[in-house]
Amino acid sequence: MSIVKINALTVPAEQREVLEQRFASRAGSVEGSDGFEWFELLRPVEGTDQYLVYTRWRSEEDFQAWMEGPMKAAHQGGGAAGGPAGGAGGGERPKPAATGSSVWSFEVVQQAAPKQA
Numbered sequence: 524m525s526i527v528k529i530n531a532l533t534v535p536a537e538q539r540e541v542l543e544q545r546f547a548s549r550a551g552s553v554e555g556s557d558g559f560e561w562f563e564l565l566r567p568v569e570g571t572d573q574y575l576v577y578t579r580w581r582s583e584e585d586f587q588a589w590m591e592g593p594m595k596a597a598h599q600g601g602g603a604a605g606g607p608a609g610g611a612g613g614g615e616r617p618k619p620a621a622t623g624s625s626v627w628s629f630e631v632v633q634q635a636a637p638k639q640a
Contacts, residue, residue, distance in 0.1 A: 558585020
């Protein structure tokens with residue numbers, strides 16, 4: 524069964540646009556990864572300053588392979604994609620948009636999709 528990783532990013536109001544632009548600029552960077560199933564960037568509506576980065580993977584091993592490959596390179600400035608709160612590679616690295624981060628892990632035990640007509 525699939526696994527879900529949720530990265531909770533604390534983002535001050537003045538950095539929200541920066542974070543969203545950085546994610547937009549890296550669109551497509553995870554989609555080709557083996558075992559990748561789904562991505563969503565969730566913007567807080569009220570009551571919190573935490574964005575949620577939701578990714579779904581075929582297995583923990585697939586997620587770890589992505590973390591040790593493309594994700595690690597992006598965080599070290601080796602890729603143009605940028606990391607969850609990071610920026611583009613090359614040159615001086617921009618200041619992170621998030622002030623804090625924690626990763627939550629879940630196994631998918633039930634799921635539902637709309638019924639086809």
